Structure formats: structure tokens, C-alpha cells
Amino acid sequence: MSENKKKLLEVKHLKQYFNVGKSDLVKAVDDVSFDIYEGETFGLVGESGSGKTTTGRSIIHLYEPTDGEIIFDGQDINKLKTRSEKHEFRREMQMIFQDPYASLNPRMKVMDIVAEGIDIHHLAKDNAERSKMVEDLLEIVGLNKDHSSRYPHEFSGGQRQRIGIARALAVQPKFIIADEPISALDVSIQAQVVNLLKDLQREQGLTYLFIAHDLSMVKYISDRIGVMHYGKLLEVGTSDDVYTKPLHDYTASLISAVPVPDPEFERNRKQIVYDASQEVDEENKPRKMHEITPGHFVRCSEDEVAKYKKRAASYEN
Amino acid sequence: MSERILDIKNLEINFHTYAGDVKAIRDVSFHLDKGETLAIVGESGSGKSVTTKSLMGLLANNAEVVGGSIMYHDQDILKKSEKEMQSIRGKDIAMIFQDPMTSLDPTMKIGQQIAEPLIKHKKMEKKKAWAQALDILKLVGIVNPEKRINEYPHQFSGGMRQRIVIAIALVCYPEVLIADEPTTALDVTIQAQILDLMKELQSKIETSIIFITHDLGVVAGMADRVAVMYAGKIVEYGTVDEIFYNPQHPYTWGLLNSMPTLSSTLLEAIPGTPPDLLDPPKGDAFAARSAYAMKIDVEKQPPFFKVSDTHYAATWLLHPDAPKVTPPSEIVRRQKLFSQMNANKSVRA
Numbered sequence: 083m084s085e086n087k088k089k090l091l092e093v094k095h096l097k098q099y100f101n102v103g104k105s106d107l108v109k110a111v112d113d114v115s116f117d118i119y120e121g122e123t124f125g126l127v128g129e130s131g132s133g134k135t136t137t138g139r140s141i142i143h144l145y146e147p148t149d150g151e152i153i154f155d156g157q158d159i160n161k162l163k164t165r166s167e168k169h170e171f172r173r174e175m176q177m178i179f180q181d182p183y184a185s186l187n188p189r190m191k192v193m194d195i196v197a198e199g200i201d202i203h204h205l206a207k208d209n210a211e212r213s214k215m216v217e218d219l220l221e222i223v224g225l226n227k228d229h230s231s232r233y234p235h236e237f238s239g240g241q242r243q244r245i246g247i248a249r250a251l252a253v254q255p256k257f258i259i260a261d262e263p264i265s266a267l268d269v270s271i272q273a274q275v276v277n278l279l280k281d282l283q284r285e286q287g288l289t290y291l292f293i294a295h296d297l298s299m300v301k302y303i304s305d306r307i308g309v310m311h312y313g314k315l316l317e318v319g320t321s322d323d324v325y326t327k328p329l330h331d332y333t334a335s336l337i338s339a340v341p342v343p344d345p346e347f348e349r350n351r352k353q354i355v356y357d358a359s360q361e362v363d364e365e366n367k368p369r370k371m372h373e374i375t376p377g378h379f380v381r382c383s384e385d386e387v388a389k390y391k392k393r394a395a396s397y398e399n
Numbered sequence: 400m401s402e403r404i405l406d407i408k409n410l411e412i413n414f415h416t417y418a419g420d421v422k423a424i425r426d427v428s429f430h431l432d433k434g435e436t437l438a439i440v441g442e443s444g445s446g447k448s449v450t451t452k453s454l455m456g457l458l459a460n461n462a463e464v465v466g467g468s469i470m471y472h473d474q475d476i477l478k479k480s481e482k483e484m485q486s487i488r489g490k491d492i493a494m495i496f497q498d499p500m501t502s503l504d505p506t507m508k509i510g511q512q513i514a515e516p517l518i519k520h521k522k523m524e525k526k527k528a529w530a531q532a533l534d535i536l537k538l539v540g541i542v543n544p545e546k547r548i549n550e551y552p553h554q555f556s557g558g559m560r561q562r563i564v565i566a567i568a569l570v571c572y573p574e575v576l577i578a579d580e581p582t583t584a585l586d587v588t589i590q591a592q593i594l595d596l597m598k599e600l601q602s603k604i605e606t607s608i609i610f611i612t613h614d615l616g617v618v619a620g621m622a623d624r625v626a627v628m629y630a631g632k633i634v635e636y637g638t639v640d641e642i643f644y645n646p647q648h649p650y651t652w653g654l655l656n657s658m659p660t661l662s663s664t665l666l667e668a669i670p671g672t673p674p675d676l677l678d679p680p681k682g683d684a685f686a687a688r689s690a691y692a693m694k695i696d697v698e699k700q701p702p703f704f705k706v707s708d709t710h711y712a713a714t715w716l717l718h719p720d721a722p723k724v725t726p727p728s729e730i731v732r733r734q735k736l737f738s739q740m741n742a743n744k745s746v747r748a
Binding site: 130341 | 442443588589591595613614617639653655657659666667672736
């Protein structure tokens, strides 16, 4: 299915190190590669410190990557030279942040928050068009146009996150990075925001990178999923494959830890404990992504491929 | 049956604000028996944290208990002075807070923080208290406790810090442990470890636990009984199976329906937002967001209707004259499981 789709984003051997040249070097993202196809949602899961947020930030060029390539719509974003190229890139890729309380300027009205991108990119001819655009956006995200004259503190968490989404949509992006967009919201509101993101994707053909630690939510929204651990991408596949046929031990342990709202299931739950020691010894056993079944990759060394092939086959029976 | 530890009756708490009185807790009653885990579920602002803070005598200055009683064995906690509360707090009723990053004192060695309640409540000598602190550190699974007892909170990871918070709460073997979202700040794998630890310790020292959370997955794994709160009221309570497999209140339906499971393909969000408790709705507070609301829901507060000896729900849908409604498909699926389980049980019996 994915072969005939266009790759919108290619991340190739991305490395993002901090404190390079010092003794406290941190390899936040270490040799991560994946593709995102046009119109799909790619979910990135992992525990805190796994490097999923850093990956998102490197993609949108909030950091200068240490090494590797990020190719967006055919262009390497690290090689964008002219102002106008960079300008266009920033219009096409937008971000929705985790904390709806911290990501909106408390001293700006909703109108100006949402219109900031419109102004920077000169998308509106005059003031009337600008207001019209903002009001339309607010309607799209389920707020109403009277809200445009209010300040962020007058809104609830879920409403603020809708404002953040409207701001991202204002510049008509192709690609949106949503970094834990719902983790600060109440359960009953989370589903509202996730469904809104899904509807917008269908209507506007958006592509998402959805970063979260809530595995069941990621499973629900994503077409494909990548699992990160200690800065490395361990497994990539369709969300069904990753959840029902996990290959890597870490993925299996992560899934086994997700609490399920079903007491009968919980009583019989067996948590799988992951032993990270199999990760070391990188020098003697270089690991890279191997395709075990079509579209389902796992990070392993050459001699481990057979083991994973066997594991994949065991799911088929 | 089993021994009743806490009995909360008709509790009402208001917060005085510039805008007027916020009616945060509106006529809440529940009880806690020895050795059981009661989960209180609800979204922020539903009053679950305020309820438990009142049990600890830790309400904010602008809060006022307008009515009701909190009986701990045969004494009313609401009538105690601050001094008397100090001898109960941490000894008989202990609390684990949500954020392990802020609930420890960064300037005190963790050994001292664990030993403090022993020295204060049990008048233990320092040496003996530290020895006991060492034991409980082992119990909560801190590796190399002899060395780590002399370290400061910043030297521990989030999961380890939450273990220390649990150690402090449990060191006096309290009768009641209140856990306010104890794992919300933690990763799922660490969360699973902490929950297992709490279950294990509960069986060891026979504590009763009040577990506050918004995560129904965690509730399913931890609770014996569940109370669902909405807009300052309990809307439904019952055993964990009754709430998850035979829910009756539309809000409980909505909550279960909006949680993704690993197999769900469609999420149904609850529309709208919770009501403003400055001026709470006259009838069922959830009516404005409910597809099942009837005229009477807006006009009159529903009383608790009995579903079983242990299961009650405050919704007019249970009134004998109410029209039959079909709950969302996910709930119907769960209710089918429930009747199957009951059938199996009666076969076994």
C-alpha cells in the first residue's frame, strides 16, 4: 500500500548530540531513520528521555542536527540557503505543543495569536481578510468567532489546545508535528482533540508526526508507529503490526505495561520486563534496521535477523 | 462484614472566591473498609482531590466545610483541631502525592525524610528510626539501600523518588493510604512497577487505599470498588466489575467510551466541558453533555437508584418510569460480558 505513496519526509541517520566535545556528551537521538508518507499519521512512542521530542524538534529545525539528513518534500532542510526557502519551509511545517498553558502568549488576544503566522507570511490582503481567516479557523477547530477577542486565560485546557491547532493551521501547512498534544488534557477532552485532528487530516490532507507516551492513544490515531528507546529507533511498522505482532522485546514490554480499562484483562495481565543489556555491545554487533516482514522493521544485528523472522512467523500461526 | 475504617456522610465543601462560593463538593457520601482499595475517578475539577484533602485536614484557607461528617472509626475528623490532626496525619492516614519531583524536600537526606514520621509519631530514637527506614527502603525496592539512604532526592530518578514517597507514607504502617494520582507523572513501565509495589505492600501491611486517578486503565487493575465523580458529586459507585462491565450512568458510559483500548477503532468524545460550580446546575450536572438527558434531568437532581447491594447510580434512567435506552455499543459489549460472567459464576456456585 505504501509503495505507491509519496514520501513527504525522509529522516536519514539523524543524530542529535548535546554537549559535543565535553565529557557529558548526550546522544539524545542516535542514528534514527524513518519515512513519513503523504497523508498518513506517523506515531512516535517511547518513555521520557527516549529522544522522541528531540527527534520532532530536529525535524522542524529547532536544533541543528549533529549528523544525518532530513529531507522534506524532496529538499534537505539543512541545506536550505536563502531566506525565502527557509521561510517557505517554516510555512509548510508547523507544530502543536504539549502544554496549552505555556504555548500561548498570555498578553495576546486569540485573534493575534492565530493571525501571527498569517501576518509573517503575508497571507492576508487586508485586515478584513485577516479577521475572516481567523474566524474561519476558529470555526474549523470547534470554537466560535466571538472567541477571537478574548485572551488565553479565558479558556479551558481543551479550548486552548484548539487555539494552538488553529494557529498551526493558519499558514496552510502540509505537515504538522504534534508533540504530546493531549497529555495535559482531561480524559473526556482528549478524545475530542484527537478526533478533531483526525477530521482535519481527512478534510485537508494533512500529514502528522504524532509524538506521545500514551500508547493506546498513539495506536488509535496512527497509521504507522516508531518505537524509540535511549535515542534509538527500535521498531517501525503499521500500528496493527507493532501492537499485535511486536518484534522487539522492548516493544513487547512497553505494550504489556499499558493499563487497559478492563478489570478481567488486568487481573490476568503479565508484565514483560525488558532487559536492556542486550542493547550494548554495539561495536562487535553493529545494528541497523532490518525489514522482517513487509513494512515491519526492527533494529538488530545481522545474526539476529533469523530470530526475528522466526518470531514474526510465530504470529502467523 | 469487614471492618469500616472511614465513613463519609453528606460532605459539602465550598470555596470562597471573589466571584462567589464555588460548590466544589456537593453532598458526597462513601465509605472505606479494611484492606480494600477504593478508586475515585473523575476529571479535573470534579472534586476528587478536594474530597481526599478534607480527609487529611489539608484544605486551603478559603475552603469551608458546609456540612456532613467524616468518621474515622468513631471520631469525626472535621471536629479535630489542627494539633490533633497532626497526630493522625502521616501516622494513621498517610498520603502519596502526584508529583514525586515536588513532594520531597530537596535539602534533606532521604533517610531523614523517611525516619521523620517515626521520630515524630512513634517517639523513636534516631538510630532505631534510621534502621527502620533502611528496612522500608528495601521493601520498596531501592537497590543498595545502605548507600542510598544518605543521598538527596535529586540523585534519584522519578520512579525511584515515587518509591521513596511511598516509603515515607508507609513507614508508620498507616491504616489508610490516600494516593492522589501517584503514577500520572511516570512512564508506563515505571507506572506498572509502582502499582505492583503498592498492591504487594497493601497485602503485607493491610492498609486500606483510596486511589484517585483519571486513568480508567489503572483503576481496572487496582480497585476493589470504584466511585465516579462528576461536578462535585458521586454519580455512580460499585465494585470494579460492576462499574466496568455494567455501568449505568451516562457519564460513566462516556468515560469508558472515550478511552482508547489497544483494539478500539472509534473514539467517542464527550462533547462540551464540565459545568461551572459557582452556579451548579439544578438537575443532573451531566445532562448538558449527555445524549441521554431527559427533561427531568435538567429540572431535578436524581437520587441514587439501587442496581445491586453494592452498586448505586444517580441517574433518572434507572427510574421505573424512565424509557428504555440503548447505551453506546461499547457499553452494550461490556454489559454482555457482565451477564456472561454472572452466568459463569452461578454455574460454578
